[in-house]
Amino acid sequence: MAVWERLPLCFELLSPIHIGFLPKSRGIVVSPTRPYVPGKNLWGAVTAALTPRLYDAPAPSHFVAIGQHVRECLSFSYFYLSDGEQLFAPSYESSSLRWGGLSDSEFRSVVLDSRLSTEIGETGAAEDGGLHEIEFIRHRIGSPITGIRGVFLCGVAWHKKDGKIDGKTLSVENGRLRLLDEKSSLDILEALIVGGERNYGFGRIQASELPSSLKRRLEEMWPSDPSTPIPLNGPLLGHAKYQHDVLFKGQIENLASREYSEHTRQTYERPGSKISMHGHFFAPGTVLCNTGFQTTFDSIGQVLLTRA
Numbered sequence: 001m002a003v004w005e006r007l008p009l010c011f012e013l014l015s016p017i018h019i020g021f022l023p024k025s026r027g028i029v030v031s032p033t034r035p036y037v038p039g040k041n042l043w044g045a046v047t048a049a050l051t052p053r054l055y056d057a058p059a060p061s062h063f064v065a066i067g068q069h070v071r072e073c074l075s076f077s078y079f080y081l082s083d084g085e086q087l088f089a090p091s092y093e094s095s096s097l098r099w100g101g102l103s104d105s106e107f108r109s110v111v112l113d114s115r116l117s118t119e120i121g122e123t124g125a126a127e128d129g130g131l132h133e134i135e136f137i138r139h140r141i142g143s144p145i146t147g148i149r150g151v152f153l154c155g156v157a158w159h160k161k162d163g164k165i166d167g168k169t170l171s172v173e174n175g176r177l178r179l180l181d182e183k184s185s186l187d188i189l190e191a192l193i194v195g196g197e198r199n200y201g202f203g204r205i206q207a208s209e210l211p212s213s214l215k216r217r218l219e220e221m222w223p224s225d226p227s228t229p230i231p232l233n234g235p236l237l238g239h240a241k242y243q244h245d246v247l248f249k250g251q252i253e254n255l256a257s258r259e260y261s262e263h264t265r266q267t268y269e270r271p272g273s274k275i276s277m278h279g280h281f282f283a284p285g286t287v288l289c290n291t292g293f294q295t296t297f298d299s300i301g302q303v304l305l306t307r308a
Contacts, residue, residue: 004075004158004225007172008218010210011079011153011192013139016113017205018197021256030133035099035111036090036284037153037194039076039238039301040257045192045205046070050179053186054166066166073163073170074177075226075299078238078284079155081111083141087154087217090285091235092250097285111151113138115200134197153205154214155301156222176207226297229306235285240295240303242280250286255279 019034019041047067051058054066081088081099088099088107099107114135142148159177163170168179168186179186193203210218221237223230235250242252255278281302282288288305296304 006224007157008215010208011205012208013151014204014206016136016139016202017195018136018202019195033135037079041194042076045194049191050188069165071299073160075158077155077222077301079153082152082154083149092287158226229294232293232295235287236303238301238303239281240305247289248286251283252280253283255281
């Protein structure tokens with residue numbers, strides 16, 4: 001009997017999104033964005049939005065506890081962009097990267113943009129070295145000629161049957177994830193904000209109805225149970241730990257993340273001050289030339305490779 005159930009999801013972007021990544025070379029003024037959203041960002045967004053709704057005065061320990069509960073009974077795939085018709089999932093074909101039906105350069109010209117900003121000092125003048133450029137995912141694409149369209153994030157969430165968060169039962173109603181008890185019903189996909197640069201109003205997303213064609217596509221891409229090994233057929237749908245003896249077409253990335261510092265008086269002070277290096281990974285879209293691999297997915301959508 002399956003432990004997990006798959007729920008295809010779609011979010012409409014209400015504002016631009018910036019999904020930053022490390023490491024970044026010194027002296028570069030542009031802050032690049034990923035053109036997709038890793039599962040870890042969705043986990044963080046759900047934890048950050050849900051905890052204040054469960055506690056009137058949430059303490060840092062509450063965020064830690066709810067984050068752990070979410071991770072135990074919910075898993076998120078990587079979420080890729082869509083214009084409502086096609087899904088822009090990455091794939092290395094021959095020697096080039098493509099996103100759905102677009103080349104990498106075409107895709108980036110359509111969905112990405114950037115904004116210049118500078119830090120203003122106490123005197124009202126720009127600070128030396130304060131100029132920087134922020135790349136972001138557009139929340140609207142098109143032109144007056146072709147028409148303006150919304151941008152969407154599409155992926156899946158796997159929820160554990162009879163899972164509980166803070167004593168409330170996790171349930172699915174009309175395609176939405178809810179927490180239920182005798183007194184209340186909470187939609188845990190409400191008021192989500194993903195990524196960085198929130199002082200610019202970035203990151204706001206809203207659950208949206210999923211077109212039937214995209215739903216079928218998502219069900220074809222991701223398995224019904226993330227813990228069940230399935231043969232690898234096609235490009236990687238998330239980061240996978242690099243293996244030196246595997247031939248591949250694609251890209252290797254040194255994954256890093258910002259965490260809370262361990263050297264402060266309290267563990268929740270100075271968020272992002274510690275940089276954790278996670279090692280080398282195959283980037284999403286990479287195609288492995290070696291055959292005989294099986295895949296499963298962890299709670300943040302990363303691919304776990306095993307040999308059949």
